[in-house]
Each structure stands twice: as C-alpha cells, then as structure tokens.
Amino acid sequence: MTPIRHVIWDWNGTLLNDVDGCVDVLNGLLKRRGLPDVTRELYRQRFGFPVRPFYEHLGFDVSEVAFEALSHEFIGAYKSVLHQVRLHADALEVIAELNTCLDGQLVVSAMEHNMLGLMLQDYGVMPLLSGHQGTPNMQAGSKVDVGVAKVRAMGLQAEELLLVGDTEHDLELARALGCACVLHAGGHQTHERLALTGCPVPTKAWNSA
Numbered sequence: 401m402t403p404i405r406h407v408i409w410d411w412n413g414t415l416l417n418d419v420d421g422c423v424d425v426l427n428g429l430l431k432r433r434g435l436p437d438v439t440r441e442l443y444r445q446r447f448g449f450p451v452r453p454f455y456e457h458l459g460f461d462v463s464e465v466a467f468e469a470l471s472h473e474f475i476g477a478y479k480s481v482l483h484q485v486r487l488h489a490d491a492l493e494v495i496a497e498l499n500t501c502l503d504g505q506l507v508v509s510a511m512e513h514n515m516l517g518l519m520l521q522d523y524g525v526m527p528l529l530s531g532h533q534g535t536p537n538m539q540a541g542s543k544v545d546v547g548v549a550k551v552r553a554m555g556l557q558a559e560e561l562l563l564v565g566d567t568e569h570d571l572e573l574a575r576a577l578g579c580a581c582v583l584h585a586g587g588h589q590t591h592e593r594l595a596l597t598g599c600p601v602p603t604k605a606w607n608s609a
Contacts, residue, residue, distance in 0.1 A: 402559040404580070405502055406530075408551070408573075409495075410565035411509035411516060413587025415525065417488045419444065421481040422588070426458075428477055429470070435459040444590045449510055449569035450541040471538045475515070487523055488586065495528045504530030506554070508547040508563075508573065512538045530554075547573045571599050 412418055420440065427437040435458060438446075447454055456462045460470060495505060506529055509516050513534030520526040533550035535543055551561070561579035563570060566587025574581035582600050585591035594601045 402557075404562045405504075405560040406556050406562075407498060407502060407505045408547070408561060408563040408577075408579075409505065409507045410563075410567070410570050410587075411507050411511060411519070413566040413589075414564060414570075414584065415487055415491045415495075415507070416485065416519070416523065417586070418485045419588055421478065421485045424481060425474060425477040429460075429474060430458065433460070441590075444588060445593065447567075447588050449543070449567060450539070452539070452541070467539065471540070475512075475538050482519075487525075492524060492528070495525065499528060503560075506531040506533070506550070508533045508543055508550060510535055510540045510543045510569070512536070513546075542569070542572075544569075544573050544576045548576050551577055566594075568593065568597055571597050574599075 409415055412422075423438065423440050423443050426443070430437050438458065446457065452462050452467060455467070455470065461467070462470070498505060507516070507520060507525070509532075511519070511534045513536065515538075516532060516534035517526070520529065520532055526532070531550065531554060533543075533546050535541060535546055558578035561577060563574040563577070563579055563581045564584070565571070565573075565581070566584055567589045570583060571581050582602065583594045583597065585594055585601055591601055
C-alpha cells in the first residue's frame with residue numbers, strides 16, 4: 401500500500417467546531433421570516449451541501465436574488481458569533497504532529513475563499529498548512545470542482561491522499577479525487593447518516609465530539 405503523504409481537511413465542523421453557532425444563526429434567520437426554528441439534532445439530520453435544497457426545505461425563498469441575499473445575511477450573522485466558536489479540542493496539536501510525518505496538509509472548504517483564508521489565519525491554522533482552497537462565492541455550493549483543481553495544481557497523487565471531513569459532501573470530493581476518506585460525526589451531520597455512506601466513521605473524533 402502507498403503511504404499517505406498529504407491530508408486534506410474540511411474546515412467547518414471538521415476542524416472548526418461551529419455547529420451550534422450555525423444553528424443559532426440559522427434560527428435567527430428563520431425567526432425574522434416567521435418560520436419554525438430547528439433543533440441541533442434536526443439540523444444535523446437534514447443539513448447538506450450544496451445548502452440551497454436544505455434552505456428550501458426549511459421554507460426560505462431560494463430564488464436566485466433572494467438566495468444570494470440570504471447567503472450574505474447568513475455570513476454577516478455568522479461573523480458576529482465567531483467570538484464564541486473554537487476549534488475542536490486538540491485540532492491544532494493533531495495538525496502539528498502530522499506535519500512531522502507528512503509532506504503537507506491543506507484545507508478545502510465550501511466557504512468563500514477569501515473568508516476561509518482569513519479564518520485560517522485567525523485560528524492559527526494557516527502556518528501549519530501547505531495550501532487552502534475555498535469557493536468563489538458565499539452560497540456554500542459544491543466544493544468538488546475547486547477541490548479537484550487545487551489538488552491537481554499541487555501535483556498531488558490520489559493514492560497518497562487522505563481526506564478528513566464531516567459530511568457526505570466530503571466523501572463526494574474524495575471520490576472525485578479517487579482518494580481515501582474518513583468522516584467524523586462531531587460536525588454538521590449525524591453518525592447515522594455518515595455511517596450509511598460506508599466510509600469509516602470513528603466512534604470518537606477530537607475530545608469534544
């Protein structure tokens with residue numbers, strides 16, 4: 401077997417423990433529109449990428465103009481709760497330790513690219529990475545195309561990659577790359593959902609999961 405030389409991390413939910421913050425922001429948006437709120441468990445049972453169908457299921461107007469405005473409204477409110485959001489316990493230590501035995505690590509996220517870069521800096525992750533890639537807008541769409549393009553641009557070989565994420569969409573990216581994948585259930589989707597993919601889902605990931 402070819403040894404793993406690079407790890408690709410997802411950001412939200414995987415390294416950044418932001419599920420509660422996202423649920424709070426989402427419920428604020430729902431309340432302003434007179435829509436029913438969601439519990440943390442319901443959110444994790446239904447949330448997925450791209451987020452547009454999930455928002456439509458909750459009752460939001462997801463027509464083109466309305467969804468773009470909604471995306472900006474969400475990000476504005478999300479930034480206001482970041483002072484309460486932390487990395488998963490031991491995340492920085494794990495990344496630093498892996499750097500002693502890997503050729504590099506990168507983050508690929510559905511978050512808008514510039515915002516992703518700023519957050520990686522703010523949380524002290526950027527200096528530990530060999531690269532990062534987000535999406536071109538704030539609508540949290542698919543990251544498959546940008547992720548594949550980034551990996552190819554870096555000249556990385558699929559058999560030497562491991563992708564670590566917290567959603568079914570992370571597995572979609574791993575399959576597009578042809579690389580191994582591990583999903584953890586301490587993020588935006590439940591263990592039950594992730595286990596149905598057939599992908600390895602550790603019983604416990606990080607200290608806080």
